[in-house]
Amino acid sequence: MLNINLAQQMTTFFSLLFILLAINAILLIFSVNGAGERFKKPIQRISETSITKLLPREASETEYKEAV
Secondary structure, X not given: OOOOOHHHHHHHHHHHHHHHHHHHHHHHHHHHHHHHHHXXXXXXXXXXXXXXXXXXXXXXXXXXXXXX
């Protein structure tokens, strides 16, 4: 290993740790602000006419058995 004393190693470690923690905090703040804006938007109701109704397929059971 390189001839770096313990104090320099600890300084390097803690400086990298604090840089990563700062980046994490900034990203967390932006994430929370973005989530807050999404919850403030009004919820649009889906009208009854736009709901598609699923009907059973008009086929006999033998057709289903053949497909499987």
